[in-house]
Amino acid sequence: MKIALLGNPNTGKSSIFNMLTGLRQQVGNFPGVTVEKKQGDIKTKTGIHQLIDFPGTYSIFARALDEQVVEDVLLNIQHSDYPDAIIYVADAANLERNLLFFTQLYDSGFPIVLVLNMWDRAQQKGLKIDTELLQKQFPLANIVRATARVSIGKSRIIQAIDTLQKGKNTPFFDFNIGELQTDRAQTENTNARLEKLRQLGIVQDLQIKASNRSNRLDQILTHRIYGYLIFSAVLLIIFQFIFSFASIPMDFIDSQFVELSSWIAKLMPEGVLSKLISQGLIPGIGGVLVFVPQIAILFFFISLLEESGYLSRVVFIMDRLMRPFGLNGKSVVPLLSSVACAIPGIMSARTISDWKERLITILVAPFMSCSARIPVYTLLISLVIPKTYVAGVLNLQGIVLFGLYLLGIVFALGTAVILKLLIKSGKPGFHVMELPEYKTPRLYNVGLTVYEKVKIFIFDAGKIIVAISILLWALASYGPNSRENNLSKLRKKASYTAANQVQKQELESSLLLSQSYIGHFGKWMEPAIKPLGYDWKIGIALLSSFAAREVFVGSLATIYSVGNDTDNNKRLVQKLKDEKYEDGSSVYSLATGGSLLIFYVFAMQCMATLAVVKRETNSWKWPLIQLAFMGIIAYLCAFIVYQLLS
């Protein structure tokens, strides 16, 4: 049997889902749209049933993208996800409004289990719920109580599934919900249903007051000064965790994969297959897994904040600030996360229900300077920006670094404004939102979210990343001339024979890269990048750093025959400083360095981000548009900077 899990937002629906299915969950999309579909199995006495978690909605009438999925599936009996039965989760502490959607489903004729969740909170609030009266009104529904946050009610729900009754029921209000098309008809129907529900008097003792604790906290957390201060402090803590702790597992993953590569290379007979695996495939997989620590840490915090109820207060205080840019308060977390890494940032844009606002957020997020740009910025700044002090105290290099971050933010918001005008949208966005009560986060739910996001990244985006990195490896390792041919010429040179073993190695890799397809392509495109102040060697580094921005540093090290590790960074800087054109002028002048810095602020030099955008927008159209406009902006701005400085 196929069972749909439905209910309003903030009713603990996902806790119910996790409680019923445990770790046996699959996450995907509903067909044709990027709305998350979670699926899992429930074992009951009558067999194994498939439970599908739908987005939380207030009614069957759709406005936003995720609501549209609910309407499309429930009103179309031919739909592949059309359910045989429904588990409806209602917040018992807020029953009357929660029952509205339930009555629409009941009247549509679905066999239905009504779960009165958060039963404990209803009790604490002093609400008396007349379940007998409720049962009398909806005779064919199986009504059960639950408190999913503490795993109460699982067996009752499973039992209720097995005893579901099918049959024609008397509608609570009327049958023709699917036929209500106009705003007026829908409003009137909803109004009348709510009125009828209230008249029943299912909930007594409505001495309602929003919990005082929530209210007092809100006065502080949404305060015009403290609110922003507290949010800044929260961000500071999150970024501390990412920058100081993510690097430990990231370095570990890196080094393990390097070892694995050399181990495989030794183990397998030398040849193309061995190289493909040890230099293409394994580093490719390593390049996917290296993102996992950042993704995991960010989603740990995001879902912790979401579970606690604080995240919706952040949305509340940031909404007005983001609106002029065609964004809303929900864009803040994706954009700020992108300062660490655009991948989790873009993945977290799912909470934005309005498609246009979500798309704009995804498209501009990679402008935020991510942590992979830091090695590039550091190298180039130490190369071309003098270590002087401005006004006696401000380090010029620090000011430039700050300026680069600021530039990214400015362009992210500026591009958003332009995209707001260019992208067409259907219905206007709807921003009425519940501010749920503060709750202690449940670590089980947080852990599951982290697990799922990591899994999605590895298996959905990972495939594309591995494929592109193998392609890039092949282009950088093979060329029109054979390897032996290239090397034999080099070995005759005096500079080579005089060199020691390490230097010989470095010279060989430098030559092989410049003779590879990427090397040839770099030379071929030199006229195109000349106006930006780059030579073909920089061209090669630009091309190979499409894999990831920090590869730029490693590629330069290879091209200039400087061993590729951090100890050699000083050697690399020196070597680059000494690099001269034939007329004696420096290759890495202030103009070229500045132009490169600007290029890296804007260019979409990250295949992993592209892969994630493809996954989150469900087509190649948007990542390719993004690649194009970021590339054009990068090229033009780098051109302007070079021309101004030279």
Add this chain to the structure above:
Amino acid sequence: MSVTLDSILLNQQVQITAIPASALSPKLTEMGLTKGQKITAIFKAPFGDPIAYEINGNVISMRKEEAMHVEVQVA
């Protein structure tokens, strides 16, 4: 005298008198904003927008332009 929900004072309880049909009205209704319900503005975001309202024990946040769709009278 009828005013719209965006213009009421903080901590002032008002009663909803009408929500004229519009693209927003089905959504506002299903979130519990119906004629006769009592609603109070309880706090505002910095810059005065959006505004948080309490209705039936729920706290909901609305942009001013959305609250303008709800007609209320001082109870």
